[in-house]
Amino acid sequence: RVAATQKRTVSFHADTEQENMERRVSLLGELEGAIEREELQVWFQPQLDLGSNEIASVEALVRWQHPTRGFLAPGHFIPLAEKSNRIDSLTIYVLRKSIDALMAWCDEGIVLRAAVNISARLLSSRSFIREIEQLVSTSGIPRDRLVFEITESATLDDPEESTAALHRLRALGIAISIDDYGTGQSSLSYLKTMPLSELKIDRSFVQHAHKEVSDAMLVRSTIQLAHELGLTVVAEGVEHAECLEFLRSAGCDIAQGYLIGKPMTFDDIRTITAEYSRKVA
Numbered sequence: 001r002v003a004a005t006q007k008r009t010v011s012f013h014a015d016t017e018q019e020n021m022e023r024r025v026s027l028l029g030e031l032e033g034a035i036e037r038e039e040l041q042v043w044f045q046p047q048l049d050l051g052s053n054e055i056a057s058v059e060a061l062v063r064w065q066h067p068t069r070g071f072l073a074p075g076h077f078i079p080l081a082e083k084s085n086r087i088d089s090l091t092i093y094v095l096r097k098s099i100d101a102l103m104a105w106c107d108e109g110i111v112l113r114a115a116v117n118i119s120a121r122l123l124s125s126r127s128f129i130r131e132i133e134q135l136v137s138t139s140g141i142p143r144d145r146l147v148f149e150i151t152e153s154a155t156l157d158d159p160e161e162s163t164a165a166l167h168r169l170r171a172l173g174i175a176i177s178i179d180d181y182g183t184g185q186s187s188l189s190y191l192k193t194m195p196l197s198e199l200k201i202d203r204s205f206v207q208h209a210h211k212e213v214s215d216a217m218l219v220r221s222t223i224q225l226a227h228e229l230g231l232t233v234v235a236e237g238v239e240h241a242e243c244l245e246f247l248r249s250a251g252c253d254i255a256q257g258y259l260i261g262k263p264m265t266f267d268d269i270r271t272i273t274a275e276y277s278r279k280v281a
């Protein structure tokens with residue numbers, strides 16, 4: 001019986017791997033056209049400022065409204081885009097949509113900042129950095145409205161080149177955040193060498209921090225460390241009211257998670273921002 005089960009499992013895996021590979025290859029081929037056809041959508045997740053109790057910022061999160069495969073989460077295509085040069089154009093697209101959204105909210109009197117995810121490997125692309133400089137300076141977006149969340153799927157190609165790129169972005173007024181802090185490659189040496197403004201504690205530490213002693217300890221000491229370095233702290237993955245209370249008591253600056261709001265459309269950000277403003281008033 002055990003042997004039979006194992007055999008079934010093996011052949012099942014073989015099938016899905018083959019399928020997965022085919023799916024990946026075809027998705028990658030479709031991605032460039034998808035950007036041109038505007039099949040990619042940028043959704044926004046609200047971030048709650050724990051000092052003012054208002055929605056002060058949003059994180060831009062890309063989705064793909066695929067004509068046959070349905071609504072695809074970024075996990076299905078970002079890793080593919082990162083392995084090819086499609087991540088450049090995708091990121092520029094998301095940044096452009098985010099700037100448009102910020103300006104449109106601003107016209108309605110809603111002043112927000114937007115955090116855009118930037119794959120760490122893009123930092124070693126000079127042409128990408130030049131394109132960002134051009135886009136940001138011609139867009140008319142006020143300085144200090146953009147945050148770049150640096151996400152890593154591998155170690156930085158070239159730490160010196162990347163640090164130089166971050167300095168150029170800072171010179172544009174863009175704040176730099178380390179995403180998913182505490183997991184992956186991000187390390188204490190980053191805190192020492194990179195011109196950071198913000199540290200974003202990974203969801204895996206935050207989610208249960210109100211009931212897991214070790215998580216609480218890690219979150220609290222990370223907040224303290226970040227504050228001593230002069231960094232703003234964002235906690236991601238806040239799903240429970242108890243967790244939000246814990247973060248407040250630990251001195252966290254900004255909270256993001258399903259408790260406050262899931263990623264949503266441009267219009268829904270307008271609504272939730274107004275709701276929080278009313279609560280404060």
Ligand code: C2E
Pocket residue numbers: 045060061062073074075078090091094117118119149151179180203236237238239256257258259263
């Ligand atoms: P991330 O930057 O760490 O974004 C947070 C992810 O956690 C989002 O998933 C968000 O929907 C999810 N999330 C937020 N709050 C909660 C919560 O309370 N509970 C749980 N369980 N999940 C929560 P999403 O949108 O699927 O994005 C996944 C990842 O894809 C992002 O992780 C980011 O690394 C990447 N990504 C998304 N958009 C872009 C983009 O435009 N460019 C790049 N390079 N990467 C992107």
Ligand code: MG
Pocket residue numbers: 059117149151179
């Ligand atoms: Mg992020």
Ligand code: MG
Pocket residue numbers: 179180200202236
């Ligand atoms: Mg994150």
Ligand code: MG
Pocket residue numbers: 180202203236
């Ligand atoms: Mg994360």
